[in-house]
Amino acid sequence: MFSIIKNRIKQGYKTSKYPLKEIMLPEKYRGLPSINKDCEKNTIITCAINCPTQAINASEQSLDLGRCVFCGLCEEISDGTFIKFTRNYKTGASDRRQLTLYSDDLKDLEISTNKYFKKLFGRSLQIRQVSAGGCNACEADLNVLNTPFFDISRFGIQFVASPRHADAIMVTGPITRNMKNALIRTFEATPDPKIVIASGTCSISGGIFRGSSEQLNGLDSILKADLYIPGCPPHPLTVLHSLLKYLGIIKS
Amino acid sequence: MDKNFIKIKNGENIKVNQIPYMEFDLFYENVLQLALNGYSIIHYFAYNDNFQTRLIAVFRKQNFLYIATTDAPDEYQNLTEKSIKFHNYERELAEEFAIKTINHPWLKSLRYHSNFLGKTDVFGNDYSNEIPGNYEFYSITGEEIHEVGVGPVHAGIIEPGHFRFNCIGEKILHLEIQLGYQHRGIEKQILQLKKSALPILIESVAGDTSIANSLCFSEAIESLANVEVNEEYEKIRGIALELERIANHVGDLGALSGDIAFLTAAAYYGRIRGEFLNILLEVCGNRFGKGFIRPGGSKFLININQRRLFLNKLKKLKKEIIEIADMLFNNAGVLSRFESTGIIETDIANDLGLVGPVARASNLFYDVRYDLPTGIYRNISIKVATEKNCDVMARALVRYKEILHSLDIIETLLNNLEGTKPNKNINYSLSPNSLVVSVQEAWRGELSHCIITDPDGNILRYKIKDPSFNNWIGLAIAMRNEEISDFPLCNKSFNLSYCGHDL
Ligand code: SF4
Numbered sequence: 224m225f226s227i228i229k230n231r232i233k234q235g236y237k238t239s240k241y242p243l244k245e246i247m248l249p250e251k252y253r254g255l256p257s258i259n260k261d262c263e264k265n266t267i268i269t270c271a272i273n274c275p276t277q278a279i280n281a282s283e284q285s286l287d288l289g290r291c292v293f294c295g296l297c298e299e300i301s302d303g304t305f306i307k308f309t310r311n312y313k314t315g316a317s318d319r320r321q322l323t324l325y326s327d328d329l330k331d332l333e334i335s336t337n338k339y340f341k342k343l344f345g346r347s348l349q350i351r352q353v354s355a356g357g358c359n360a361c362e363a364d365l366n367v368l369n370t371p372f373f374d375i376s377r378f379g380i381q382f383v384a385s386p387r388h389a390d391a392i393m394v395t396g397p398i399t400r401n402m403k404n405a406l407i408r409t410f411e412a413t414p415d416p417k418i419v420i421a422s423g424t425c426s427i428s429g430g431i432f433r434g435s436s437e438q439l440n441g442l443d444s445i446l447k448a449d450l451y452i453p454g455c456p457p458h459p460l461t462v463l464h465s466l467l468k469y470l471g472i473i474k475s
Numbered sequence: 476m477d478k479n480f481i482k483i484k485n486g487e488n489i490k491v492n493q494i495p496y497m498e499f500d501l502f503y504e505n506v507l508q509l510a511l512n513g514y515s516i517i518h519y520f521a522y523n524d525n526f527q528t529r530l531i532a533v534f535r536k537q538n539f540l541y542i543a544t545t546d547a548p549d550e551y552q553n554l555t556e557k558s559i560k561f562h563n564y565e566r567e568l569a570e571e572f573a574i575k576t577i578n579h580p581w582l583k584s585l586r587y588h589s590n591f592l593g594k595t596d597v598f599g600n601d602y603s604n605e606i607p608g609n610y611e612f613y614s615i616t617g618e619e620i621h622e623v624g625v626g627p628v629h630a631g632i633i634e635p636g637h638f639r640f641n642c643i644g645e646k647i648l649h650l651e652i653q654l655g656y657q658h659r660g661i662e663k664q665i666l667q668l669k670k671s672a673l674p675i676l677i678e679s680v681a682g683d684t685s686i687a688n689s690l691c692f693s694e695a696i697e698s699l700a701n702v703e704v705n706e707e708y709e710k711i712r713g714i715a716l717e718l719e720r721i722a723n724h725v726g727d728l729g730a731l732s733g734d735i736a737f738l739t740a741a742a743y744y745g746r747i748r749g750e751f752l753n754i755l756l757e758v759c760g761n762r763f764g765k766g767f768i769r770p771g772g773s774k775f776l777i778n779i780n781q782r783r784l785f786l787n788k789l790k791k792l793k794k795e796i797i798e799i800a801d802m803l804f805n806n807a808g809v810l811s812r813f814e815s816t817g818i819i820e821t822d823i824a825n826d827l828g829l830v831g832p833v834a835r836a837s838n839l840f841y842d843v844r845y846d847l848p849t850g851i852y853r854n855i856s857i858k859v860a861t862e863k864n865c866d867v868m869a870r871a872l873v874r875y876k877e878i879l880h881s882l883d884i885i886e887t888l889l890n891n892l893e894g895t896k897p898n899k900n901i902n903y904s905l906s907p908n909s910l911v912v913s914v915q916e917a918w919r920g921e922l923s924h925c926i927i928t929d930p931d932g933n934i935l936r937y938k939i940k941d942p943s944f945n946n947w948i949g950l951a952i953a954m955r956n957e958e959i960s961d962f963p964l965c966n967k968s969f970n971l972s973y974c975g976h977d978l
């Protein structure tokens with residue numbers, strides 16, 4: 224017992240001050256990309272051809288974050304002249320169309336606070352997570368939100384065991400055919416009103432699995448999402464920021 | 476005994492026509508003899524070449540791989556009854572290539588999908604129906620027997636799978652694990668993808684094993700493309716693989732602590748795991764090492780500043796890890812839950828073909844880094860961590876020992892870095908009509924990729940075997956005669972991958 228207390232004192236207080244104090248992610252971290260539309264045409268085309276998930280539209284010089292797996296290949300191919308990843312982790316959006324980035328909109332993406340939801344639930348959100356394909360990195364980094372550093376429960380947000388206790392379902396993975404029914408049943412078991420969150424590029428578009436016949440290219444084909452959180456996987460901060468903004472706990 | 480097999484090294488490429496061919500009956504006998512005589516199976520799968528379905532068997536004994544091939548029959552008398560090691564492989568053959576193994580004790584679909592050839596389904600499944608399809612769960616009858624079904628959606632943030640327990644009172648008589656919910660069709664998809672997408676798909680086979688998968692893939696591709704890798708990159712790859720191992724092992728110790736409500740250790744280890752993921756983030760921009768390793772080398776280097784920083788950080792973390800472990804492993808409450816729980820005796824672990832920390836905790840001496848070393852592991856000495864008690868405690872201790880050993884390896888490698896330039900994308904062309912088997916010690920154990928190319932150097936077959944493919948059955952067996960309340964703890968002491976298994 225003594226050693227436990229001693230260790231507790233030594234470990235100190237490890238929870239971050241976020242959102243009061245901004246967290247700076249490392250230089251190499253690939254967050255929100257910036258796009259240079261004046262880049263040489265051929266370079267853009269080469270990027271578009273090589274992009275593993277067809278996230279780049281060469282004629283519009285745009286990039287769809289809902290498809291991007293943040294592999295960095297376009298930045299490498301264009302040597303940063305077309306795409307450059309920034310350290311901005313705020314990549315969530317409440318409108319799917321917003322995820323298509325054009326040049327010079329390196330502003331934060333919009334997440335509109337759900338006023339109705341805010342009023343109804345105050346500052347609390349119970350989330351039932353459903354894993355439906357994918358690679359489990361998304362799930363692993365959601366679990367991290369429960370560790371002392373992020374400590375998501377200090378915001379009234381909790382991951383719960385039963386859909387019956389949930390206000391939201393958060394889906395990861397491209398939705399495998401074998402998980403389709405279980406996902407729908409979980410959704411149905413969640414009482415109204417409820418929101419649906421697509422977390423990770425897989426759940427938005429199928430991600431790297433897009434096109435495989437054993438999955439459904441993401442959530443859209445069966446459920447309408449209220450909040451999109453791109454990333455492969457999204458950094459825990461990206462998820463946290465998106466949720467806090469959706470609940471109006473942090474403001475624009 | 477292995478004279479009918481070609482003997483090669485890990486990562487060595489051979490021409491397909493160098494692989495000894497046997498008539499099926501002879502192949503059957505030979506394969507069975509090897510399996511019964513201390514050779515372990517790394518692969519046993521089928522592929523289609525010019526409308527002919529072929530079987531490939533890859534065995535390992537000590538430091539070598541042994542390979543042979545035959546033409547696949549439509550059906551044959553099962554091997555599983557003679558050696559349980561074939562159990563999942565034969566189910567997979569039936570599912571992927573409609574090869575029926577007669578009298579197989581449990582011929583049930585493994586991942587629930589239609590076969591690759593468009594043949595009549597062996598299981599009689601209609602895949603528009605829900606998994607598990609046209610097959611009952613194993614069921615025990617009797618007045619006091621009851622069944623408990625859990626999943627596919629579980630209570631925590633974890634992957635989907637279904638567990639069916641047959642219990643008498645609180646005691647588990649039998650556990651059946653039905654997977655396949657994570658099946659994304661990766662082996663089929665690989666054949667359709669453009670080259671630039673391949674490494675990314677490979678990294679998403681199992682995200683917590685991104686680095687090991689990427690390494691397996693890269694070494695296989697390099698072998699087929701005849702590309703030499705600079706030693707500097709080999710060191711960086713070693714660092715990456717060991718970081719992945721530590722992060723996951725530390726996370727596992729935390730999860731085990733959490734499961735028995737020893738929340739202090741759970742919280743500390745949970746946080747420390749994150750520190751290792753953050754090191755990866757700093758080096759390569761992704762917490763799981765996605766985008767780090769590519770054929771030809773590594774996309775990222777570790778500079779002098781980072782090296783100093785990491786060395787200091789690792790020293791501090793090591794101290795913390797040890798302090799917490801002292802607290803954990805000396806706590807009577809912890810010991811009473813960990814010890815004698817979920818035992819898998821050595822000979823059973825061996826018969827089942829278990830791998831990785833789980834096997835080493837049952838006192839089986841095998842670590843790919845030691846037995847089949849490639850890359851930097853050829854130059855450093857590896858201590859294989861084993862334990863004798865075969866229980867949850869042993870599995871925790873093996874992980875703990877491996878964490879400390881990996882920290883030492885990283886320290887040595889960091890100190891030996893010289894600082895060369897990162898590689899550009901190598902534009903690889905693969906040698907035609909060839910086969911390569913690449914094996915790595917992922918944190919869960921033996922991970923292997925096998926690639927076969929066609930006459931144009933395109934990939935004809937890409938077989939992935941995650942250590943979980945071997946080990947899920949171990950969890951089921953470990954649960955027999957245990958209390959159902961010990962399941963979560965045992966499960967965490969295995970911590971197997973659903974997506975790695977389901978592909
Ligand atoms: S970073 Fe995104 S847009 Fe760029 S190549 Fe990769 S997936 Fe495509």
Ligand code: SF4
Nearest residue numbers: 357358423425455456
């Ligand atoms: S989005 Fe990326 S990290 Fe998340 S499950 Fe899909 S492949 Fe894995």
